[in-house]
Amino acid sequence: xxxxxxxxxxxxxxxxxxxxxxxxxxxxxxxxxxxxxxxxxxxxxxxxxxxxxxxxxxxxxxxxxxxxxxxxxxxxxxxxxxxxxxxxxxxxxxxxxxxxxxxxxxxxxxxxxxxxxxxxxxxxxxxxxxxxxxxxxxxxxxxxxxxxxxxxxxxxxxxxxxxxxxxxxxxxxxxxxxxxxxxxxxxxxxxxxxxxxxxxxxxxxxxxxxxxxxxxxxxxxxxxxxxxxxxxxxxxxxxxxxxxxxxxxxxxxxxxxxxxxxxxxxxxxxxxxxxxxxxxxxxxxxxxxxxxxxxxxxxxxxxxxxxxxxxxxxxxxxxxxxxxxxxxxxxxxxxxxxxxxxxxxxxxxxxxxxxxxxxxxxxxxxxxxxxxxxxxxxxxxxxxxxxxxxxxxxxxxxxxxxxxxxxxxxxxxxxxxxxxxxxxxxxxxxxxxxxxxxxxxxxxxxxxxxxxxxxxxxxxxxxxxxxxxxxxxxxxxxxxxxxxxxxxxxxxxxxxxxxxxxxxxxxxxxxxxxxxxxxxxxxxxxxxxxxxxxxxxxxxxxxxxxxxxxxxxxxxxxxxxxxxxxxxxxxxxxxxxxxxxxxxxxxxxxxxxxxxxxxxxxxxxxxxxxxxxxxxxxxxxxxxxxxxxxxxxxxxxxxxxxxxxxxxxxxxxxxxxxxxxxxxxxxxxxxxxxxxxxxxxxxxxxxxxxxxxxxxxxxxxxxxxxxxxxxxxxxxxxxxxxxxxxxxxxxxxxxxxxxxxxxxxx
Numbered sequence: 228x229x230x231x232x233x234x235x236x237x238x239x240x241x242x243x244x245x246x247x248x249x250x251x252x253x254x255x256x257x258x259x260x261x262x263x264x265x266x267x268x269x270x271x272x273x274x275x276x277x278x279x280x281x282x283x284x285x286x287x288x289x290x291x292x293x294x295x296x297x298x299x300x301x302x303x304x305x306x307x308x309x310x311x312x313x314x315x316x317x318x319x320x321x322x323x324x325x326x327x328x329x330x331x332x333x334x335x336x337x338x339x340x341x342x343x344x345x346x347x348x349x350x351x352x353x354x355x356x357x358x359x360x361x362x363x364x365x366x367x368x369x370x371x372x373x374x375x376x377x378x379x380x381x382x383x384x385x386x387x388x389x390x391x392x393x394x395x396x397x398x399x400x401x402x403x404x405x406x407x408x409x410x411x412x413x414x415x416x417x418x419x420x421x422x423x424x425x426x427x428x429x430x431x432x433x434x435x436x437x438x439x440x441x442x443x444x445x446x447x448x449x450x451x452x453x454x455x456x457x458x459x460x461x462x463x464x465x466x467x468x469x470x471x472x473x474x475x476x477x478x479x480x481x482x483x484x485x486x487x488x489x490x491x492x493x494x495x496x497x498x499x500x501x502x503x504x505x506x507x508x509x510x511x512x513x514x515x516x517x518x519x520x521x522x523x524x525x526x527x528x529x530x531x532x533x534x535x536x537x538x539x540x541x542x543x544x545x546x547x548x549x550x551x552x553x554x555x556x557x558x559x560x561x562x563x564x565x566x567x568x569x570x571x572x573x574x575x576x577x578x579x580x581x582x583x584x585x586x587x588x589x590x591x592x593x594x595x596x597x598x599x600x601x602x603x604x605x606x607x608x609x610x611x612x613x614x615x616x617x618x619x620x621x622x623x624x625x626x627x628x629x630x631x632x633x634x635x636x637x638x639x640x641x642x643x644x645x646x647x648x649x650x651x652x653x654x655x656x657x658x659x660x661x662x663x664x665x666x667x668x669x670x671x672x673x674x675x676x677x678x679x680x681x682x683x684x685x686x687x688x689x690x691x692x693x694x695x696x697x698x699x700x701x702x703x704x705x706x707x708x709x710x711x712x713x714x715x716x717x718x719x720x721x722x723x724x725x726x727x728x729x730x731x732x733x734x735x736x737x738x739x740x741x742x743x744x745x746x747x748x749x750x751x752x753x754x755x756x757x758x759x760x761x762x763x764x765x766x767x768x769x770x771x772x773x774x775x776x777x778x779x780x781x782x783x784x785x786x787x788x789x790x791x792x793x794x795x796x797x798x799x800x801x802x803x804x805x806x807x808x809x810x811x812x813x814x815x816x817x818x819x820x821x822x823x824x825x826x827x828x829x830x831x832x833x834x835x836x837x838x839x840x841x842x843x844x845x846x847x848x849x850x851x852x853x854x855x856x857x858x859x860x861x862x863x864x865x866x867x868x869x870x871x872x873x874x875x876x877x878x879x880x881x882x883x884x885x886x887x888x889x890x891x892x893x894x895x896x897x898x899x900x901x902x903x904x905x906x907x908x909x910x911x912x913x914x915x916x917x918x919x920x921x922x923x924x925x926x927x928x929x930x931x932x933x934x935x936x937x938x939x940x941x942x943x944x945x946x947x948x949x950x951x952x953x954x955x956x957x958x959x960x961x962x963x964x965x966x967x968x969x970x971x972x973x
Contacts, residue, residue, distance in 0.1 A: 232374060232377055232378055232381065233378065235370065235374045236371065236374035236375055236378050238370075239367050239370035239371035239374055240334060240337065240338070240367075240371045240375070241265075241269045241272075242363060242366075242367035242370075242371075243337075243338055243341050243364060243367040243368055243371045244265055244268075244269065244321065244325070244337060244341050245262075245265045245269070245363070246341065246345065246360050246361075246363040246364035246367060247321075247340070247341035247342070247343075247344030247345050247360075247364070248261055248262055248264055248265045248344060249262065249356065249359065249360040249363065250344060250345040250347075250348035250349070250353065250356075250357055250360035250361070250364070251314070251344055251347065251348050252356060252360075253348055253353035253354045253355070253356035253357040253360060254348050254351045254353050254354070255354065256311075256351065264318065264322075268321075268322055268325050268326070269325070271325075271326060272325045272326065272329075275325065275326030275327055276327065276328050276329055278326075279326075279327045279328040280328055289323065289326065289327060292323075293323055296319055300312075300316065303315060303316070307610075310347060310350075310351065311610075313347065314344065314347050317340050317343045317344055317347070318340075318344070320336075320340055321337055321340035321341070321344075324336055324337050324340070325337060331375060331379045334371075334375050335375075338368070338371065338372075341364070342364075345360065345361070345364055348360070362433055365429075365432045365433065365435075366429045366432060366433060368432075369425060369428055369429050369432055370425060370429070373425060463505060463569045463571055463735055463736075463756050464571075464735075465517070465518070465570075465571060466508070466515055466516060466517045467508060467515065467516040467714050467718070467733070467735070467758060468514060468515045468516075469514045469515070469516075469695065469700050469701060469704075469714065469715065469718055470514060470694075470695055470697075470700065471692045471693055471694050471695035471700065471704075471708075471711070471715075473692055475690040475691075475692070475712060477690070477753075477754035478752070478753035478754055479752050479753070479754055480752060480753045481750045481751070481752055481753075481794050482565065482566070482567070482737075482751055482752060482753050483503070483563060483564070483565050483574060483737070483740075483749075483750065483751035484563070484564040484565075484748060484749075484750055484751075484798075485561055485562070485563050485564075485740060485748060485749045485750075485751065486561065486562045486563075486746075486747065486748040486749075487559065487560065487561055487562075487749075488560060488562060489559075489560045490559075492744075492747055493742075493746075493747030493748055493749075494742065494747075495559065495749075498739075500559075500576070500577075500621050501576070501738065501739050501740050501749070502576070502577045502736060502737075502738055502757075502759065502771065502773075503574040503575065503576060503577070503736045503737040503738075503751065504572075504574070504575060504576070504577040504578070504579065504601065504602070504734060504736045505569055505571050505572040505573075505574050505602070505734075505735050505736040505737070506518060506571040506572040506596070506600070506602045506734075506735055506736075507598070507600040507602065507732050507733070507734050507735070507761070508732060508733050508734070508735065509521065509598075509600070509646060509647060509732040510646060510649075511649060511650065511718075511721075511722065512649075514700050514701070516718065516733055518598060519598070519646060520596075520597055520598035520599060520600075521598065521599045521600065521640075521643045521646070521647075522599070522640040522642065522643055523599060523639075523640060523643065524599040524600065524601065525639065525643075525763055525768060525769070526578075526601075526768040526769065527766060527767065527768055528553045529550065529551075529553065530550070530551065546581040546582060546583045546618075547582055547583060547584050547592075547593045548581060548582050548593050548594055548595055548603060549580060549581025549582065549618070550580060550581065552580050552618075552620060553620060553622070555622065555623075556580075556620035556621065556622045557620070557621045557622070557623070558580065558618060558619070558620060559576055559618070559619045559620075559621055560616070560617075560618055561575075561576055561616070561617045561618075561619065562585075562614070562615075562616055562617075563575075563613075563614065563615055563616075563617055564613075564614045565612070565613050565614075565615075566612050567611050567612065568605050568611040568612075568613050570611075571602075571735065572596065572602040572603055572604055572605075573593065573603040573604070573605050573613070573615070573617075574736060574737055574751075575603060575617045575619055576617065576619035576621075577619065577734075577736075577771065578601055578619060578620045578621075578622070579601050579603060579617065579618075579619055580618040580619055580620050581617070581618045582603055582615055582616070582617050582618070583615060583616040583617075584613065584614075584615050585614040585615060585616060590607060590608065591605060591606065591607040591613065592605075592606040592607070593605055593606070593615075594606070624767075624770065626671065628767070629669070629670075629671035629764060629767055629770065630669040630671050630672060631669070632669065632670060632671065632764045632765050632766050632767055633765045633766060634669075634670060634765075635765060636728075636730065636763075636765065638765065639730070639763075643730075644730060647725070647730035647731060647732060647763065648725045648728055648729070648730055648731075649725065650722045650725040650726050651699070652699075652701065652702055652722055652723070652726050653699055653702045655702070655706070656701075656702045656705055656706060656723070656726070657726045659705070659706070659723075660677065660723040660724075660726050660727055661727070663676050663677060663680050664676050664677065664727060670729055670762070670764050670765075671764060671770070673724075673727060673729070674720070674724050674729065674731075674762050674770075674772055675772070677720055677723050677724060677774075678720060678772050678773075678774045681716055681719055681720055681774035682774050682776060685709055686709045686710065686716070686776075687709070687710040687776075688710070688711075688712065688716075688775065688776040688777070689710045689711060689712065690712055692710075692711045692712060692715070693708060693710075695708070701715075701718060701719060701722055704719060705719050705723070712775070713757050713758045713759070713775040714758050716774045716775040716776075717733045717758040717759050717760045717773070717774065717775060718733060718758075719774070720760045720772060720774045721733050721760045721762075724760070724762055729762055729763070730762070730763040731760055731761065731762045731763070732760070732761055733758050733759065733760055733761070734758070734759055734760070734761055734771075735756075735757075735758050736756075736757060736759075737751050737755045737756055737757060738755055738757035738759070738773070739751075739755050740755070750794060757773075757775070758775075759771060759772070759773040759775070760772045760773070760774070889950075891946055891951075891952050891953040892946060892947055892950075894953055894958060895942075895943055895946040895947050895953050896947065898939070898943070898958070898961055898962070898965065899918075899943050899947070901965050902921075902936075902939065902965060902968075903921070905965055905968045905969050906921060906924065906925075908969070911924050918940045918943055918944060919940075921940070922937065922940050925937075935960070935961070935963075935964035935967075936964055936968065939961045939964060939965075942957065942961070
């Protein structure tokens with residue numbers, strides 16, 4: 228029975244552990260390669276338990292490795308992201324437990340680590356494989372916890388054995404599937420009935436898991452999940468497809484934290500300037516917008532800065548990337564923290580002038596995108612978490628000056644003009660655009676008329692977009708459907724302007740911000756992801772037009788909880804990476820030049836020495852050699868070595884295996900020690916002698932007639948080695964015999 232019970236427990240426990248790593252494999256960041264860890268650890272687990280019991284060097288090695296990793300934990304935050312550092316710690320703890328001797332408590336800790344791995348995968352946008360991992364975890368947990376508890380009960384009463392299961396029918400004097408171990412009848416607990424009961428319970432758990440999985444918001448996992456091709460989350464993407472037939476869910480997660488230190492109370496005026504540019508989409512083919520570079524940026528009084536001219540010529544010293552600001556533009560300084568920078572570009576208030584990375588930028592690199600559209604790209608080998616200082620230009624727009632602009636676009640490259648005026652609108656839609664703008668002579672008024680038309684009561688904003696026809700979808704939206712989201716409104720304006728021969732494109736980014744008076748800062752949520760249009764007006768550059776109405780969708784109670792939770796989470800991350808890891812401090816974990824990081828892609832520009840500053844500044848430490856010279860680090864290393872050596876020495880002195888005794892065994896052992904001390908008064912050498920040898924000593928001394936002492940030795944063997952109980956009367960009687968023995972020696 229115990230063999231079968233042990234097999235069930237080990238198989239269920241191994242499956243439970245494997246399900247945690249299977250959940251991690253559903254995250255693109257880890258992938259299926261993470262499954263190699265359980266494939267190695269689970270087969271080695273029995274060997275690790277045997278080594279823990281029989282090889283002292285293995286016990287010492289495990290503790291030394293644990294001590295080393297304990298010292299590495301603070302530095303892991305400089306090597307990995309926060310979530311990756313936590314996952315690595317959980318994996319190490321589980322591996323440490325698996326490769327050692329295991330009892331009930333250790334098994335529970337192993338199960339807990341598997342649950343933490345599952346939880347870490349759920350919060351990282353897993354793939355559909357997470358559904359299988361959840362079901363596997365739920366079923367294996369039922370079997371593992373049941374088998375572990377039964378195994379513990381059986382091991383806690385070795386003398387009585389496991390409970391015997393008897394049939395309720397037939398001969399009640401015979402047990403069902405009974406095997407004999409010595410004189411103890413052991414029932415086969417894992418019979419058909421128990422297997423059937425656990426199987427039914429597993430089916431119930433599967434059903435509950437499916438129900439929770441289906442109706443839990445924000446669980447997007449395809450199979451048995453809520454991933455639906457007709458549903459989408461608000462956010463940014465590389466391309467924009469105008470197909471319709473989708474229902475958009477607003478994601479209330481906070482993605483940016485922005486401060487304007489130079490603005491009164493941190494409030495940016497006007498609020499209509501809160502447009503965070505990420506990238507532009509200039510090419511429209513087959514109902515899809517995509518990126519396409521231009522030969523020029525066409526902004527007046529801005530030199531061609533994308534070819535990386537000297538920093539001195541641009542007056543951008545101290546910036547990773549920048550350009551000379553225009554004299555008539557208002558400069559806006561912003562401090563931005565972003566936990567995950569989009570791959571499309573770094574969000575900066577329109578129009579970017581320069582950027583400076585907070586902290587040491589040796590691990591990251593920013594550059595102007597070669598598309599000549601003022602997009603700033605981030606290159607990094609690790610996390611895309613970033614805090615940066617950005618500078619933007621806000622140029623005041625005079626409508627009268629815009630109306631006086633020329634209608635001549637011959638200054639443009641023919642290839643760029645052709646790209647920015649391409650469209651496939653039907654003749655009736657082009658005729659509509661002409662009728663709406665025919666009375667206006669200027670480019671500005673023409674586009675403004677189109678903007679007013681799309682923003683009129685004839686159109687409505689909705690997140691539930693009906694399916695557009697596969698051919699001429701924008702014509703159907705403009706002429707028939709007339710309700711949709713920002714992608715449709717911005718696309719309609721850009722294409723209608725193009726039909727008039729006016730160069731236009733769409734811009735992706737974020738619109739608006741939620742002001743936090745207590746922090747004098749703005750938070751930008753994923754639901755604020757937006758698409759707007761830009762029109763090129765000669766002598767004035769790109770002018771923003773936004774025909775999309777504001778969303779009137781009110782967040783539900785669950786969405787409000789998500790809004791609050793995401794804000795607190797972002798604040799915690801900001802506190803950790805600003806105050807603990809540090810963007811401003813002297814010694815920072817993220818500034819250590821770890822050997823395995825390799826050569827940085829681009830070193831920061833060398834700083835010119837300032838004679839006003841002292842030469843010796845602890846805040847300028849940049850490599851591991853200088854870091855080791857710091858007294859605090861040297862003192863910490865000495866203390867760590869002393870503690871480690873003391874730990875190893877203590878483990879070496881306590882190399883004898885410890886035997887766990889129950890209460891009766893400890894009481895009997897105390898009586899036996901008193902018995903040995905009493906015999907030593909007769910001159911008997913009790914060292915390294917068994918109870919049987921001491922019995923013969925009693926015979927030699929003429930004390931064999933003392934039947935109480937013979938009974939005492941027999942009971943000692945039964946209690947100490949046989950697990951028999953020791954009653955209070957027996958303890959009192961044997962104490963009396965020992966007092967009599969001592970009185971004879973005095």
